[in-house]
Amino acid sequence: MAECAVSFLVEKLTSLLRKEAKLLTGFREEIASVKDELRSMKAFLQKADVVEDEEPEIKEWAKQVR
Secondary structure (H helix, E strand, O other): OHHHHHHHHHHHHHHHHHHHHHHHHHHHHHHHHHHHHHHHHHHHHHHHHHHOOOOHHHHHHHHHHO
16 A cells, blocks of 8 residues: 555656756746847947947937847
């Protein structure tokens, strides 16, 4: 009887651990995506600082990004 209960718990824990591993993998990918987006925004803002006085559209975009 105890063996059945332990087997059941092992199966449940294995299933939960697999689901948790998938969530963590997705979370890491999401963090990498956000980091890439922030790097792009930073690069844009650096360029915008140089030309925003000449280009009103870039000035507005930079304001929105900030």
